[in-house]
Amino acid sequence: MIVSHLEIKNDHEIRSLSHLLLEWYQQHQRDLPWRQTRDPYAIWISEVVLQQTRIDQGTAYYHRFLKRFPRVADLAAANLDDVLEVWQGLGYYSRARNLHKAAQILVAEFGGQCPERYSDWILLPGVGSYTAAAVASIAFGEPRAVVDGNVQRLLSRLWDWEDEVGSKASVHFYQTTAQALLSGHEPGMFNQALMEFGSQWCKPGIPLCDACVLRAHCRSAERGTQRDRPVKRRTKAVPTEIWAYAIVCDPSGQMWVRKRPEHGIWGGLYEFVPRALYESSTDRETHRISISHRLTHKILQLELSIFVLPDARGWVGAPGLICLPQSDWSVRAFPRPLSAALPQIQGRMSS
DNA sequence: AAGACGGGGGC
DNA sequence: GCCCCAGTCTT
Incomplete structure (x- = not known):
C-alpha cells in the first residue's frame, strides 16, 4: 500500500x-x-x-x-x-x-x-x-x-x-x-x-x-x-548573442529610436536603431561602445555605433522609427543596459 | 517538461 | 562564475 x-x-x-x-x-x-x-x-x-x-x-x-x-x-x-x-x-x-x-x-x-x-x-x-x-x-x-x-x-x-x-x-x-x-x-x-x-x-x-x-x-x-534541497534541474550553458545598434543622433540631443514589439524580450520598451537598418549609410561612426549584458538565458553583446549627424531629422529612417528630442528620453522606457548607456552617449553627442 | 523572460545581490 | 529571488506563460 x-x-x-x-x-x-x-x-x-x-x-x-x-x-x-x-x-x-x-x-x-x-x-x-x-x-x-x-x-x-x-x-x-x-x-x-x-x-x-x-x-x-x-x-x-x-x-x-x-x-x-x-x-x-x-x-x-x-x-x-x-x-x-x-x-x-x-x-x-x-x-x-x-x-x-x-x-x-x-x-x-x-x-x-x-x-x-x-x-x-x-x-x-x-x-x-x-x-x-x-x-x-x-x-x-x-x-x-x-x-x-x-x-x-x-x-x-x-x-x-x-x-x-x-x-x-x-x-x-x-x-x-x-x-x-x-x-x-x-x-x-x-x-x-x-x-x-x-x-x-x-x-x-x-x-x-x-x-x-x-x-x-x-x-x-x-x-x-x-x-x-530543493532538487533542481541542472542549468544549461548560456549562449552569447551580438546585438548591434546605430545611435543616430545630432548635437541638439535628437536621437532615433523604436518601440519593441509587445511580446518577447524587452517587450514594449524602446531601443536604438538596429545596425542593419543603418548599414546602407555612408556615414562613418564617430564612437563605439561595447556592453556585455547577462540575462537569465542568454548573454547579449551590445555594440553601439554612434553617428552624430548635423541634424538627425535629415535622415530618412525606416518604418516604425521615431526621432526623439532629448527632453523625451526620460519618459520612454529603455532596457537597463541601454538606459545605462544614455549618459555616455549624450557625452559623445556634444563632443 | 522545458524554455523564455530581467536585473541585481550574495558568496 | 553560479545560484536565486514572495513566478507566469508559451511551446
Missing part, C-alpha cells in the same frame, strides 16, 4: 510544526510596506512586483507604482508606455503589460473592483497560482496556501523531498503539504510566516539550522542534505 507523504508526519506533528512557525513569525517578522494595508489592489501590486524579485529591489518600485497609479481605475486608464516607464529597470516587463491589461479587465468586467476569490484572481493575466493564493489569503482571508521559492525550499528540507522542482509529483507535494500546514490558522498570516521563514532562516546554501525552531522536525537536517 502506498503511504501518503503527509502520513510520514502525523497530524500532531503537522500542528506542532505550524504552531512553531507562527511563534517564530511573531518574533521575527519584518515590517514590510504591504503588511500595513488590507487594500487588495496594493497587495496585488506588491505580489506582482515581487515575482522573482528581491524585496530590497522591489520595494521602491512598489511605492512608485502606487503613487503613480493609486487605484485600479488609474492603472486601467493609463497609457501602457507610462506603466512601462514606471517599471523600467525592474525586468520581466510582461508583468507590467499584464497588470495594465488586468486592470482594464477589472474595470470592464468587475465594476472596477478587485475580486475576492482565488477562482477570480486566477483568471487575470499575469496572476498565477502563487499570486492568486497570496492576494486571496492576505487581503480576504481565503484559506489557500501559497507556494513560492521560499516555501519549496522549506518543505523540501522538512520532508527531505528528492523530486525535482517543477515535476508533477513535486507540484502536488508542495501544494498539498503547504495546504495541510495552513489548516486551522489565519491564512494570510500563516502564508507570510511560511515565506518569511524560508527567506530569513531556511536560506539557500547554508541555512541557520543550529538556531532553527523546526530542527527536530527536519528530515534534511537529520540527514545533512540541506545543500541539495
Whole structure:
C-alpha cells in the first residue's frame, strides 16, 4: 500500500510544526510596506512586483507604482508606455503589460473592483497560482496556501523531498503539504510566516539550522542534505548573442529610436536603431561602445555605433522609427543596459 | 517538461 | 562564475 507523504508526519506533528512557525513569525517578522494595508489592489501590486524579485529591489518600485497609479481605475486608464516607464529597470516587463491589461479587465468586467476569490484572481493575466493564493489569503482571508521559492525550499528540507522542482509529483507535494500546514490558522498570516521563514532562516546554501525552531522536525537536517534541497534541474550553458545598434543622433540631443514589439524580450520598451537598418549609410561612426549584458538565458553583446549627424531629422529612417528630442528620453522606457548607456552617449553627442 | 523572460545581490 | 529571488506563460 502506498503511504501518503503527509502520513510520514502525523497530524500532531503537522500542528506542532505550524504552531512553531507562527511563534517564530511573531518574533521575527519584518515590517514590510504591504503588511500595513488590507487594500487588495496594493497587495496585488506588491505580489506582482515581487515575482522573482528581491524585496530590497522591489520595494521602491512598489511605492512608485502606487503613487503613480493609486487605484485600479488609474492603472486601467493609463497609457501602457507610462506603466512601462514606471517599471523600467525592474525586468520581466510582461508583468507590467499584464497588470495594465488586468486592470482594464477589472474595470470592464468587475465594476472596477478587485475580486475576492482565488477562482477570480486566477483568471487575470499575469496572476498565477502563487499570486492568486497570496492576494486571496492576505487581503480576504481565503484559506489557500501559497507556494513560492521560499516555501519549496522549506518543505523540501522538512520532508527531505528528492523530486525535482517543477515535476508533477513535486507540484502536488508542495501544494498539498503547504495546504495541510495552513489548516486551522489565519491564512494570510500563516502564508507570510511560511515565506518569511524560508527567506530569513531556511536560506539557500547554508541555512541557520543550529538556531532553527523546526530542527527536530527536519528530515534534511537529520540527514545533512540541506545543500541539495530543493532538487533542481541542472542549468544549461548560456549562449552569447551580438546585438548591434546605430545611435543616430545630432548635437541638439535628437536621437532615433523604436518601440519593441509587445511580446518577447524587452517587450514594449524602446531601443536604438538596429545596425542593419543603418548599414546602407555612408556615414562613418564617430564612437563605439561595447556592453556585455547577462540575462537569465542568454548573454547579449551590445555594440553601439554612434553617428552624430548635423541634424538627425535629415535622415530618412525606416518604418516604425521615431526621432526623439532629448527632453523625451526620460519618459520612454529603455532596457537597463541601454538606459545605462544614455549618459555616455549624450557625452559623445556634444563632443 | 522545458524554455523564455530581467536585473541585481550574495558568496 | 553560479545560484536565486514572495513566478507566469508559451511551446
